[in-house]
Amino acid sequence: MATKASRQTAVEVDPEFACPVSPVVDIVFSRWTTPILWALHAYGRQRFVELERRIGRITPKVLTQRLRQLERDGLVVRTYYAEVPPRVEYEISELGRSLAPLFAHLAEWAADHLDRVEEAREAYDAADGPR
Numbered sequence: 006m007a008t009k010a011s012r013q014t015a016v017e018v019d020p021e022f023a024c025p026v027s028p029v030v031d032i033v034f035s036r037w038t039t040p041i042l043w044a045l046h047a048y049g050r051q052r053f054v055e056l057e058r059r060i061g062r063i064t065p066k067v068l069t070q071r072l073r074q075l076e077r078d079g080l081v082v083r084t085y086y087a088e089v090p091p092r093v094e095y096e097i098s099e100l101g102r103s104l105a106p107l108f109a110h111l112a113e114w115a116a117d118h119l120d121r122v123e124e125a126r127e128a129y130d131a132a133d134g135p136r
Contacts, residue, residue: 032078032080033080033104033107035071037060037063037067037068037071038071038074038075039108040060040063041056041060041068041071041072041075041081042075042080042081042097042101042104042108043108044056044059044060045081045095045096045097045101046097046101046102046105046108049096050084050094050095050096051094051095051096052092052093052094052095053065053068053069053072053093053095056068056072056095072095075101079098079100079101080097080098080100080101080104081095081096081097081098081101082095082096082097082098083095084096
């Protein structure tokens with residue numbers, strides 16, 4: 006049985022400390038971050054337009070914002086070449102590459118379990134959602 010002191014301590018805990026992976030999830034799994042990092046890891050250094058084509062439906066504005074955030078987080082390196090016309094290339098940093106095992110595990114999990122997730126969704130929807 007929980008004591009009053011332990012209940013009070015549990016209530017006062019910062020959610021970040023309650024789940025230490027929350028900051029990582031916020032950094033790595035925002036809407037467009039994963040496809041950007043995946044493309045840079047899989048295809049190497051790329052110019053903005055190349056990255057935009059590989060990712061597909063992302064808008065230039067959002068791609069610019071995400072690349073800036075990833076650069077700020079240390080996951081992407083931006084290289085500016087003072088040429089005429091100027092050239093900018095993006096590549097995944099060493100820190101970004103360190104996420105490769107995480108992505109590999111997630112890809113394996115997806116291959117093994119996404120069909121079960123789809124089955125669960127279909128069963129849930131067939132039962133008319135929450136009761």
